[in-house]
Structures are given as C-alpha cells and as structure tokens.
Amino acid sequence: xxxxxxxxxxxxxxxxxxxxxxxxxxxxxAIEVAREAGFDEQTAxxxxxxxxxxxxxxxxxxxxxxxxGPIELTIADEASQVRIxxxxxxxxxxxxxxxxxxxxxxxxxxxIGGLGWFLIGELMDEVRHAPRExxxxxxxxIRRLERAAPN
Amino acid sequence: MQIQMxxxxxxxxxEIAGSVDSLTAETLTGxxxxxxxxxxxxxxxxxxxxxxxxxxxLRALLAxxxxxxxxxxxxxxxxxxPPVLRVLEISGFTxxxxxxxxxxxxxxxxxxx
Numbered sequence: 001x002x003x004x005x006x007x008x009x010x011x012x013x014x015x016x017x018x019x020x021x022x023x024x025x026x027x028x029x030a031i032e033v034a035r036e037a038g039f040d041e042q043t044a045x046x047x048x049x050x051x052x053x054x055x056x057x058x059x060x061x062x063x064x065x066x067x068x069g070p071i072e073l074t075i076a077d078e079a080s081q082v083r084i085x086x087x088x089x090x091x092x093x094x095x096x097x098x099x100x101x102x103x104x105x106x107x108x109x110x111x112i113g114g115l116g117w118f119l120i121g122e123l124m125d126e127v128r129h130a131p132r133e134x135x136x137x138x139x140x141x142i143r144r145l146e147r148a149a150p151n
Numbered sequence: 152m153q154i155q156m157x158x159x160x161x162x163x164x165x166e167i168a169g170s171v172d173s174l175t176a177e178t179l180t181g182x183x184x185x186x187x188x189x190x191x192x193x194x195x196x197x198x199x200x201x202x203x204x205x206x207x208x209l210r211a212l213l214a215x216x217x218x219x220x221x222x223x224x225x226x227x228x229x230x231x232x233p234p235v236l237r238v239l240e241i242s243g244f245t246x247x248x249x250x251x252x253x254x255x256x257x258x259x260x261x262x263x264x
Binding site: 020023024027041042045048049052053056101103104106107108110112115116118119122123 | 172173174203205206207209210213214216217220234238241242243246247
C-alpha cells in the first residue's frame, strides 16, 4: 500500500442515552478500542481522558434541564492520527464561552471544577466543534500519532 | 477503584487502587472527607496503584485539600505514577499539592508541621 492511501485502520462507534448510567459503557468502549488499535500508553491515556471529559460534558451540561438524548461516540485509528467524535442532539455548545481555569491561583481560590475542557485542549492536537444539521453538536478531537510508518 | 485506610502515627493513609474518574471520584471524595470528619486532618493519598485520573479525580483531591487545610492539616500525595503526574502537572496541581516519592516520606513530612 502506498503512503498516499491513508487508510482508516479501525473505526468503532457506540450510541447510548446521555445519562450518567451510560458512562461505564462509554468509558469501557474507549479503553477497548485503544487496546484493539494498539495505541501506546500515552495515547491510550489521552484518548480515554478526552472521551470521558467530552461525554461527561454532554451528559451533565449539554442536556441539562432537558430530556436526555443520544450521545454518539466514534473512535477512529487513522494510521497517522486518532480521531474521536462526540455527537449529540443537545443545545448548542459554545466552546469559546468556557473560561480558562486559573492554574496559578492559590488553593483556597481555585474553583472546584472547570478542568475537563482544558485537559482536552492540552492532550489533543486539534479540537473542532460544529453544530449538527437538525440540531446538536459534533465535537471532533484529533491526536496525532508518532507510530512507525507501516511497511 | 478500591480504597483502604490505615493510620500511621497521626496521619491517615488513604491507599487507592484503580482509576479515579467520573465513576469513582465521588466515592473517593466521600471517603476522604469522612476521614477528615474526626479530629484527624493529616491525610496522605497513596497513589502508587492509580494509573488514571480525570478532572473528576482532580476535583476530589482539590475538595479534600481545601477542607484539610481549613482545619490546619493537609492532603499530601505519595507514589504518583507518570500518567497521573502528567495530568497533575498540566492542571497546575503540582504547585498546590505536596508530592512525595512514597508513603513513608509523606508521613514523615508532617513531623515538622
């Protein structure tokens, strides 16, 4: 296979109701796919963390005050990068409105919370958000891989 | 995640094994704040067997250290693994929490307090 034909090695998807009770399956799915794809330890860790933070965000905030809808999680190993997509039918999400955490603040001044979105930004190489046709959000998170090129 | 507590001198050592994430952080917060409920306010979290922490876990640590320090004590971390250390560093937690190589060092560090 030539280098030009970048292929998707693995693409897995799971759809669940966006409730806390779905978290064990969603997080377990992230661990399983990382194992199946053979990601190195750091990548597997980053993927698991990004999945957890993004899914918790949808469950706790996206559908807050509304009946929970679906959360669709896709993890794709695209040879040179991992692509994680979290799609929902929740209210529009505005990443730019999220305040950056105060990393230098003294312990008594640090608010409890607000770190999830920040961790995603630090562990992923690219984060894109787009509204979905028909309502909802699609969050795409990319982490580039430094694995040896396949022969 | 599994939690075991033991007391070494005046210090409560909280031995944690597994992942500290959205599924487990609440249990950990409850256990650590309970440990602070009595006259004990010196805690060491033994993280030797923790390979994964998310923002939910960071919240548990922050809530506990705030409470402990309000009482004149502290929460100190021991045996932090590389993946957990990375998350602590990114989040600025290494500048607000005291980290020690192992439990003995963390326990002894309270002697001068």
